[in-house]
Amino acid sequence: MKAVVMRRTGGPEVLAVEELPEPLAAAGQSLVDVRLAGVNYDDLERRSGQYQPLALPAVLGVDAVGVRRSDGCRVAVLLREGGGYAQVVAAEDRYTVELPDHLSDDQAVGLLEQGSTAYGALILAGRLRSGEAVGVSAAAGGVGHLAIQLALAYGAHPVIGLASSVGKRARLRDLGAHHVLDPAADDLGEQLRDASGGGVGLFVDSVGGGLARAALDGLAPFGRLVTVGWRAAADGGSDQYGPVRVSTDDLIERSIGCAGFWMRHVVENRTLLAGMAAELFDLAKRGQLVAWIDRTVALAGVGDAHAAMAARTTSGKILIDVNREH
Numbered sequence: 156m157k158a159v160v161m162r163r164t165g166g167p168e169v170l171a172v173e174e175l176p177e178p179l180a181a182a183g184q185s186l187v188d189v190r191l192a193g194v195n196y197d198d199l200e201r202r203s204g205q206y207q208p209l210a211l212p213a214v215l216g217v218d219a220v221g222v223r224r225s226d227g228c229r230v231a232v233l234l235r236e237g238g239g240y241a242q243v244v245a246a247e248d249r250y251t252v253e254l255p256d257h258l259s260d261d262q263a264v265g266l267l268e269q270g271s272t273a274y275g276a277l278i279l280a281g282r283l284r285s286g287e288a289v290g291v292s293a294a295a296g297g298v299g300h301l302a303i304q305l306a307l308a309y310g311a312h313p314v315i316g317l318a319s320s321v322g323k324r325a326r327l328r329d330l331g332a333h334h335v336l337d338p339a340a341d342d343l344g345e346q347l348r349d350a351s352g353g354g355v356g357l358f359v360d361s362v363g364g365g366l367a368r369a370a371l372d373g374l375a376p377f378g379r380l381v382t383v384g385w386r387a388a389a390d391g392g393s394d395q396y397g398p399v400r401v402s403t404d405d406l407i408e409r410s411i412g413c414a415g416f417w418m419r420h421v422v423e424n425r426t427l428l429a430g431m432a433a434e435l436f437d438l439a440k441r442g443q444l445v446a447w448i449d450r451t452v453a454l455a456g457v458g459d460a461h462a463a464m465a466a467r468t469t470s471g472k473i474l475i476d477v478n479r480e481h
């Protein structure tokens with residue numbers, strides 16, 4: 156089978172298409188012939204060695220859709236240890252979701268990992284209440300644009316999306332966001348308070364650093380910040396990036412809260428994963444949740460796709476058609 160292999164950490168140039176033996180399915184796993192695999196921001200950080208370093212050589216990729224060999228069933232799979240950028244994966248049965256007929260392959264890859272992250276942040280960790288103001292960073296991204304749609308679907312108002320380009324902000328307005336903001340604004344906290352009519356009730360952040368501090372600044376009393384990740388500082392030291400430390404004093408003085416969400420706690424809970432997938436797929440069926448597909452590339456195009464994501468020029472989900480030649 157063909158796969159995108161990395162033999163060392165580094166830039167997109169370390170990704171190369173190679174011929175590999177097919178994986179073997181261990182107990183509790185099934186072989187899946189992949190049709191589409193997904194690219195996630197975490198893949199870039201694993202590739203560069205900034206996040207959860209992998210044993211090398213490695214195949215990146217944590218989500219895919221394909222056909223299970225044992226019964227011909229169309230499934231979406233989550234791959235906690237990677238392996239998705241390949242024509243065949245050995246998928247854990249407990250991390251596998253059978254797909255309803257109404258859901259296309261590309262929507263399934265777009266929704267499962269990133270939609271579950273958006274849902275987990277807003278609903279499980281954030282305990283979103285109808286009518287409260289919600290803010291989302293990287294709102295045109297794979298997780299972000301689904302968080303905007305979920306916030307709207309669950310009655311948040313107003314919904315505020317942050318995105319770095321005019322084009323992304325226009326798309327967010329078309330999606331239904333009531334306000335769009337530039338994350339680079341010096342007075343972002345104040346802008347968030349203005350846009351929300353006094354303070355944000357729930358902010359979902361995936362960027363960290365200065366943006367997370369501004370989001371905390373923009374919270375209303377009883378507002379919550381839910382973090383799902385942060386950009387690693389390229390120089391290892393910039394306070395524009397990285398995690399933010401919050402003291403309990405800060406929380407008390409402003410009656411605000413902070414929470415985190417990590418997909419691992421969903422995939423390790425079969426009931427939660429199945430329930431969340433069913434909810435996301437149902438919202439998609441009703442037209443309330445649509446994954447934007449930024450582009451679909453061949454295996455040989457994965458390095459360029461990583462470069463585009465790092466350059467902040469992508470919106471929504473990048474897919475890999477693992478069987479396409481070019």
Ligand SMILES: NC(=O)c1ccc[n+]([C@@H]2O[C@H](COP(=O)([O-])OP(=O)(O)OC[C@H]3O[C@@H](n4cnc5c(N)ncnc54)[C@H](OP(=O)(O)O)[C@@H]3O)[C@@H](O)[C@H]2O)c1
Pocket residue numbers: 194195196197268269272293294295296297298299317318319320323338361362382383384385386416417418419464465466467468469470471
């Ligand atoms: N906790 C979990 O379980 C979990 C699961 C999945 C994903 N995540 C996290 O969710 C986040 C989004 O993941 P995704 O795959 O959907 O990626 P994405 O949002 O499609 O892409 C990353 C976005 O981050 C923004 N960004 C801000 N500063 C950046 C910088 N210095 N370099 C590059 N991008 C920057 C960019 O949007 P703008 O240019 O518009 O700012 C960019 O489009 C990531 O932080 C990821 O780690 C967490």
